[in-house]
Amino acid sequence: SGKCLRTLEGHTAPVTAAAFSPAAPHVVSSSGDGTIRLWDIRSGKSLRVFSGHSGPVTCVCFSPDGRSLVSGGRDGSLRTWDIRSGTLESLVRFPVPIRTVVAARRGTRVAVSLAGDRKDTGRLALLDDAFRERYRIPYRVCTPLTASEADLLEQDFRGKLAEAERCATAGDYRRAFELIDTARAVPGFEYADDALALRRILAARFPNGKLRDIREFRSFTGHEGPVQALAVFSSGDRALSAGRDNTLRLWDLKTGRCIHTLEGHEAPLTCAAVDEEGTVAVSGSTDRTLRVWHPGKGACVKTLRGYSDYITATAVTPDGGHALCACRDGSFRLLGLPDGASLRELKGHASHVTAVAVSPDGMYAVSGAMDRTLRLWDLASGRCLQVLEGHGDYVTAVAVSPDGMYAVSGDNGGTVRRWGLRTGDLLRTFTGHTGPVVSVDIGPDGMTAVSGGRDRTLRVWDLKTGQCRHAVEGHADEITAAVYGPDGQFLLSAGMDETVRMWHMDWEPRIREFVRWDEAARPHLERFLIRHTPRSGEDVVREGRPEWNDGDFEALCRELSHRGCGWIEPDGVKERLEQMARQWQGPPPAEKRYAVKQPEKAWYDNRLLLFPVKHWKYAAAAVAVLLLYLIVSSLFHGTGGPGVPDGFRDAKFRMSLIEFPDMAPLEQQPRDRHMKACHRPGDELSFQGVPLSAIHYLFYDGRLMEIRIYPADPGGLNRLWKYYRRRFGRGRQFVDEQTGKITRFWQWRKSGFKRGIRLAVEFDPEEERGGSIFYTSAPRPLSTGFPGRRMRR
Secondary structure, X not given: XXXXXXXXXXXXXXXXXXXXXXXXXXXXXXXXXXXXEEEEOOOOOEEEEEEOOOOOEEEEEEOOOOOEEEEEEOOOEEEEEEOOOOOEEEEEEOOOOEEEEEEOOOOOOEEEEEOOOOOOOOEEEEEOOOOOOOOOOOEEEEOOOOHHHHHHHHHHHHHHHHHHHHHHHHOOHHHHHHHHHHHHOOOOOOOOHHHHHHHHHHHOOOOEEEEEEEEEEEEEEOXXXXXXXXXXXXXXXXXXXXXXXXXXXXXXXXXXXXXXXEEOOOOOEEEEEEOOOOOOEEEEEOOOOEEEEEOOOOEEEEEEOOOOOOEEEEEEOOOOOEEEEEEOOOOEEEEEOOOOEEEEEOOOOOOOEEEEEEOOOOOEEXXXXXXXXXXXXXXXXXXXXXXXXXXXXXXXEEEEOOOOOEEEEEEOOOOEEEEEOOOOEEEEEEOOOOOOEEEEEEOOOOOEEEEEEOOOEEEEEEOOOOOEEEEEEOOOOOEEEEEEOOOOOEEEEEEOOOEEEEEEEEEEEOOOOOEOOOHHHHHHHHHHHHHOOOEOOOOOOEOOOOOOOHHHHHHHHHHHHHOOOOOEOHHHXXXXXXXXXXXXXXXXXXXXXXXXXXXXXXXXXHHHOOOOOOOHHHHHHHHHHHHHHHHHXXXXXOOOOOOOOHHHHHOOOOHHHOOOOOOOOHHHOOOOOOOOOEOOOOOOEEEOOEEEEEEEEEXXXXXXXXXXXXXXXXXXXXXXXXXXXXXHOOOEEEEOOOOOOEEEEEEEEEOOEEEEEEEEEEEOOOOOOOEEEEEEOOOOOOOOOOOOHHHHO
């Protein structure tokens, strides 16, 4: 309409800048009078004035979370202010006036435009960690280049990159890598797409050596809530993310564009998985459904219902023919795709499964659960082959190596473990995370693993030495998922900050001479033969002779280059593959691949215990201590009356801690062994000037447990409530949905009084006087309307 909604007045000089708050209906403005003002849009009032600049303030902006302000002025000072307190948090001075300041939408960086002098047209400063407490800002100042200087730099880059391509064509790979690194050293071209693409093609031919650096390459935004799961296609150009905004999103990794948004779930998603070709995707949600998708079309193929609780983990076999689904109700099933028929249930875990991964050949799976164990399953028979014990907390993530011979798992305690599936032994433990590990993945070459934790870090581990090769931070909140790209040249991570981030991994290749054959490629050829052996109906069992075409063989060669075997000549691979196919007798039995390892059975049912008991003596000692405690408690505290909570026997009370000036002394009150309500009708009762209708004293075993006062009318209750609020603060509130009672309460801890004293104001809609106020020293309240164990939880 073009109408003026409100005029904000208060500045005594021209206004130079204004910005809206991202978190509240507020506006901030800067002025030539040297002040910054925070305004309430709805009322038009000035909420706070920030002063400190020695000259006109030229620019101002909010932090991404709306809790801080950044202002710049002609005095060359950049100041960070706390909005709530109005205090100055930090100060950085520049030698020239500040023109503009802009805060990044995510993260803690601030860009500052500086005024120039006669010889310089201006500068741009980038400040890191601008919104952290007690920061020291390291800033980088950049001067603009002329067009001719920029052209010369680009020509230098293009020339070196063209020479690198010629060396690669001639087979001089060592020289080609040197030229690529030299081209990337040109200012402004360190992460040029052309250089990274050429280097990725050449690096796929050789094993990875030293990891030089990990740098954020691209960020994907679009989810309106935390991203919970990630899956990458084998082509390396697409990825699927699942978020708590009830949607899945298909991303183009080359452009960062969202191709499809898959909608259908009615609650936040918990997990997602895709097959290697990206033709089948499966997602689980807290709406207790499992959905099968066609990612390319963005359509839901099947919705599987009937689960009694939400889905906790899912995985898809590489060929997309089957899926594993774990539910919080404890069920763990093998499903046929795309119809979702349940083929068999995998039973063995003492608690629900939290993570699952399928072997590269699709014949086996490894699952982790809340019972702190991992289990290796034969999907053809549904039999548990191994039980892997060693985690000190429940398992949160698991991954299987490309050759299927070992697994990596993470737990809630912050540790990562490597397991040998051939023997079922724990090979190595990796420590370094300062919080729970939520995601793990193994690199395509099987030499490294990545883990993401709630400490907001990604860590790349050397699986042989156990050392952390690199740790990187970048997410503004906890990390929820981390996966390798199919070629091992990049990582994808997701977090609670609603973003998906792509990280470039700068590997130093180990250049080797080309050979016709190497035994390191044999496990991958066996996997290829298993996958191309026909299936027996809808089951995972495979029988017959393997069959493949030229396209399948090209995919195998491409996969070998990702596995670190790209230096083996394709002719030698084809010759050995045909030789293995002539001798092929079907997939080897599970007993020949993995040692069957089951835990020793004890005389007790270990699943009924919350902690593992290693010997019967420990259990007997625990029972003896419990019996001794019960005997001593009965001797010193008595048996108590009927209906009295056991916790009251341990309660102590001191009358001096309660300020009731109009109450009679404790000695004048009657005492009884059981709880009673004693009041004095006819007396003039008052408290803080509010007339009372009754005072109830509740005793147990001669000890005063509770004092409850009843105002004469609801108005008196409100006055007392306001009195307590002014004196003690807001307190806590609990609403009983069944009775409609509203309880506000406070609690103190004092010397000689273990459990503390609770003061509560209870608003009862069924009480004529509006409710009551009571002091209690009981560990659990005597009143049913007072919040007990539910409130503490």
